[in-house]
Every structure is written in C-alpha cells, then in structure tokens.
Amino acid sequence: MIKAVIFDMGGVILRTVDPTKREAMAKRLGVTRSELEAVVFQSETSLQSELGQLSEAGHWKAVLAYFNQPLDCYQDWYGEFFSGDAIDRELIKFIGTLKPKVKVGLLSNAWEHARQNLTSRHDFINIFDVSIFSSEVGLRKPDPRIFDLTLRQMGVAAGEAIFVDDFRANIDSAAALGLKTVWYQDRARAIKKITRFLNM
Template identity: 30%
Template sequence: MKWILYDIGGVIELVDDHSWPTELRGRWSRRFGLLPAEYDARLAAADLPDTTVNVGVAERYWQGVADALNLSDADVEAMRGELWDAYCGEENTELLEHARSLRGRCGLAILSNSGDGAREEEERRFGLSEIFAPICYSHEQGVLKPDARAFEQALDRMGVPAGDVLFIDDNSPNVHAAQALGIRAVLHHDNAVTIDAIERFLAE
C-alpha cells in the first residue's frame, strides 16, 4: 500500500511558520515594556528547555518564561493561548477533505516539527487522529526535519519502504531531505497542484 505523508504547518494548517514567532516576540516585548533585545536576553539567560525535541517540558518552559519576565499567571495563560492560536492557524479545509477522501486507497500519516503540547492542541482543534496514523511529532521523536532520522522514524512507523511514500511539505530543505532517502516529495504551495500530485502518485 502506498502512503501520503503530510507536514502540518503551512500544509494542512494555513499558517506562516516563518512570521508568527517574530510577530509574537514583538507583541510580547511591547506588552511587558521591554525592548526586543532585552526580551531576548532575559529568555536566553533563563536556559529554557527545547520544546521542539522534548516531551513533557512545557510547564517547565512556561515557568521559566514567567520567572524571566516577572509575569503573573494570567500573563502566562494569555501568552500560551496566543502562541497556540498563531502556531495552529486555520484548517486547510480543502486539503484535509481530500485526505479524508483517500481513506481506504492509501495510508495517511503526518511528520511535523512541533512543540511540546502540539498533539493535544491540534487534536482539540482539528481532530487529526481521525484521519492520520501515525502522527510523528518532532518533540516526541526527539529529532527535527530535515534530519534524516526524522524521516527514518516515520518510515519505520508506517512500515513501508521509502519508494512507497509521497511526502508533502512547504519547506524546500525538508523536501530535499526526503528525496535523498528515496521518498517521493512535493513542495506544497497550492492545494490544486498538491492534490494533483497525490492523485498521480496513487495512480502509478
């Protein structure tokens, strides 16, 4: 059986992962009366855990942020809500509906760079587990794309050779890394083009 392996942010979620971290940094530094450089310096000195490759560290991360910026519990709760709103963006309804239509024709999986807590938050918003299995998150696997190990773990969990997989991502380095392992890959920029590529792959 062939498999379609999807990225999340910028593919099945409509979000610009390159812009929202900078936008939040600017918003939060202004809110707390700090210059961006001072905001950055305080967080750097806090030695926060890396939430992208570790699971179960979110509470320690946010406590570190609160201590570094002298924040109240309400401040931190607001920041967390704003972060997940920015992180998740909106559902790419067209691509998700197409994925749902593929059930029974192929396997459907996810490989995504992520932050600790993403599985719970994205499941609450989008119900991804109803469509995709496995869902491979970097914070649970301990490795980020484009590291080859991220793809190798996903292949192992799908239980198929690289040539039976089509990977869809909106970042060129990730697409090239997949191709280097023998995985077919599409650089996503338009739903219609991506859907056509999926259909052609499945028809081969």
C-alpha cells in the same frame, strides 16, 4: 507503487489564515511579525522543545523573557499568537479520499503536548494511520532518522511514500532518502502533484 502519503502539519494542514492578532502583538513589542515568529519558531528553546528537551511552558517563558514580558502570561500569549490559525478542511477532505487506496501519515516538528493540544481543539488527527510528533520521539525534521522511523511505523519503503512539507530543507532530506516529495505552496498545487504521483 505508492502505498503511503505523509503530511507535515504546520504550514500545510494547520495554517495562519488571519495574521491580524499576530501582527498586533508584534506592533506592541516594536518588532515585525517575521521577527516575532522567528523567536517563537526558530529560537534555541523552540528547537529544544521540538526535541522533547524542554517543556512547552519553558519555551514560552523564554520567549516572554526575550521580549521583557511577565512570565506568568504565557498561556494568554499562546492563545493570542495562534488565534488566527485554522485547519484546512478541504485538504482534510482530500486526505480522507486517499485512505481507501493508501495509508496516510502525519509527521510534525512540534513542541511538548502537541498531540494533547491538538486533540483537545481539533478532530483531524484520527484520520491518520500514523502520527509522529518530534517532541515524542526526540528527533526532528530534517534529520533523516525521523523519516526512517515514520516509514517503519507505516510499513512502507521510501520509494513507496510521498512526503508533503512546506520547508525546503525537509523536502530535500526526504528526497535524499528516496521518498517522492511535494513542496507545499498552496492546496491546489499540492493536491494536483499528489494525484499525479498516485496515477503514475
């Protein structure tokens, strides 16, 4: 019996819906949008910040240094880079409908201060019974230990939980532990698969 549904944040609940500003930034730097995003999200300093080993400011200054940009403008960069991101309100509504039946959790690889930054801009975190950010616990997906931690905090066994994420490596790690998984590709398909699991 399913007792919990655990959601990833970036790429699932919080997504880039308007890439215009990000593409303009990349053009100014003489790179593609995917190259810019790789430096921001996949560089060593990004991973360090997701593990709580480097401040968010330290990571952004490393990004700026990589692109030979002034180090004191990282807050402007942050604002422009994420200006096209938005919360999927329809998905949040769906998550709200789950709560009478199951616990809902948030599990995110996120830089330092992610919780504070999100709560200052958005109002969705309080809907979750448990929210875990990698930088706060020193573990990041796909490390199995962060799934174990999440399950313990939610008080459920692996076989009693569904995990939703847009990265295949994270899905595979969760599945290996026995969680039911939904590889997120779009909202409609994710909701359909979650509902199917809940009705089994």
